[in-house]
Amino acid sequence: MNFSALKTLPLLILFSIAFSTLAQKQQPVKTEIIKRDEGYTLLRGGKPYFIKGAGGTNYMDRLKAYGGNSIRTWNTTNGQKVLDDAQGLGLTVTMGIGVGIERHGFNYDDPAAVAAQLERIREEVLKYKDHPALLAWGIGNELNLEYKNPKVWDAVNEIAEMIHQLDPNHLVTTMLAGINQREIDYIKEKCPALDLISVQVYGGLASVPDQIKATGWDKAYMVTEWGPTGHWEGPQTPWKASVEETSSEKAAVYKSRYEASILKDKHCIGSYVFLWGQKQERTPTWYGLFTEAGEENEVVDVMQYLWSGKWPKNRAPHLESFRLDGKKVLDFIYLSPGKIYPAEISVTDPDNDKLTTRWELLPESTDLKTGGDRETRPKAIPDVVKSTAVDKAMVTAPDREGAYRLFIYVSDGNNNVATANIPFLVKK
Structure with missing residues (x-):
């Protein structure tokens, strides 16, 4: 009898169990969009899933506690940790993929640069495609902002085709700045591999359903950034300083605009509010729902109500x-x-x-x-x-x-x- 083999058997069993458990944890959860009730429904694991999300990776525990269910990133930086943290909280992730931007100097007439980008993205997709917290892939961010070369959409479609070949389980989208007939026409013509579009709108959020319908886009969409009236949209002083809404004014418009569009439009599969954190953009308070110290403004109360149907026990001033x-x-x-x-x-x-x-x-x-x-x-x-x-x-x-x-x-x-x-x- 081989006694040494008997001694190693428990270890082999333990390794087998551990590997099996890890494999189970890393099983992807399939997402798909189906047409239903004159609109569209996102299915995750075969069950309806309306995205109640926020942009950014800060305060994910609070997002979950307040009724949110998903986060959105702009790239795959720290992707494993982001996905693991989300999974631990029962959240999903629309994972952003960094894509060259024309205003930052990327040249879509350079085939070598486009090919190198595609190969880099291939590695990113292979790395994270089977994570159970992954919900969708977002190709680039506002690639239509201040651009001139429509070849960017050829590259987007090539990326989307590649992702679908490697990962048949997750949706693929791209994030657009605003809603523009030219871009929608380009995407309908050049990007058939996209499953849906994502739009990023601020002051005009309430009119998004009508605007999208007017462009002829009849598929599903999500809103991957929305928030206060943008610094380019509201009043300005005679010396060209943009006027920011107070946190209380923001709370009122977040609620009314969300209820008029995202909550109402059957073609919308959900949204990601901007920004679940703090940043300097025109001012330190314009777009973040938190201060640098992590304090929550009145908009967070509104988001808890919109996501869960309940106001927090203690509300902001x-x-x-x-x-x-x-x-x-x-x-x-x-x-x-x-x-x-x-x-x-x-x-x-x-x-x-x-x-x-x-x-x-x-x-x-x-x-x-x-x-x-x-x-x-x-x-x-x-x-x-x-x-x-x-x-x-x-x-x-x-x-x-x-x-x-x-x-x-x-x-x-x-x-x-x-x-x-x-x-x-x-x-x-």
């Missing part, structure tokens, strides 16, 4: 008004260098929590990009704002002429915050 020198933001405020002016807010808390206010004065950002490209946060000017009460402060206008913004952050002690800012111009 609600901002009624914000004035500087007795004027509202659309009064277009001019201040004199070195002079002192009053600032005041009107704010309430639904839970009567004790409120505290942080004031911050920043120069107007000059590092302005397009398409969400990285921007640098302006440095705060110290010792120019003196708080006199929760709702009042005295502001010393900077000595140097130019454009500035006064920011407020009103916190309730429970990680909730209201935010707002007023742009003003210092001029002699």
Whole structure:
């Protein structure tokens, strides 16, 4: 009798069980779109799955707790960890694939560059295609923004065909900036391998169903970015500073626009709200639903309601008004260098929590990009704002002429915050 073989048998059994368990965990969950009830339904594992998602990989545990079910990335960076973390929370991932952008210098007339990109993407797809948290692939981000060469759509279709060959289990889409007849026509002509389109719309979200229908797109779609009124869409001051909505104004438009479009349109299979995190884009507060410290603004309350049908037990402060020198933001405020002016807010808390206010004065950002490209946060000017009460402060206008913004952050002690800012111009 071979006793050594008997001794190794338990180890072989253990290895076999471990390998079997790992294989089970890495079984892909098939996604598909079926036509149903004059619209479309996304099926995941054979069951209807409406995407209640957010863009970004921050605070995934909160996303799950608030009723969300999916996240969206812009590339495959840290892909394994992102997928594993999502799987652990019961979330899915629309995995972005980084694709060359014309405005960043990529040349779609260069066959060698296009071929190298395709090979790089092949490796990324092979690496993650069987992960059970994977929901769909997103080819590039806003490839139609400031572009001229329609060959990009040939490359997109080639990528989509390759993905379908390697991965028959997941949907493939591309993310478009806005809704444009030219791009829809190009995609219908050049990109038959795409399963659906994804659109990214801000102030015009409520009209998306009608806009998409008007282009002749009759397949499914999802909204992979949506949020506040964009900095290019709302009012501007005479010195060209974009006017940002307060967090409370944002909460109202997020709710009304979502209910008018994403929730209502049977051709929409779900969405990813932007941004489940914080970033500097025009201002530090414009697009993120969180502060740099992780505080949640009133929009997060709205998202919990839209996803789960329930409001949170403790809600964010609600901002009624914000004035500087007795004027509202659309009064277009001019201040004199070195002079002192009053600032005041009107704010309430639904839970009567004790409120505290942080004031911050920043120069107007000059590092302005397009398409969400990285921007640098302006440095705060110290010792120019003196708080006199929760709702009042005295502001010393900077000595140097130019454009500035006064920011407020009103916190309730429970990680909730209201935010707002007023742009003003210092001029002699």
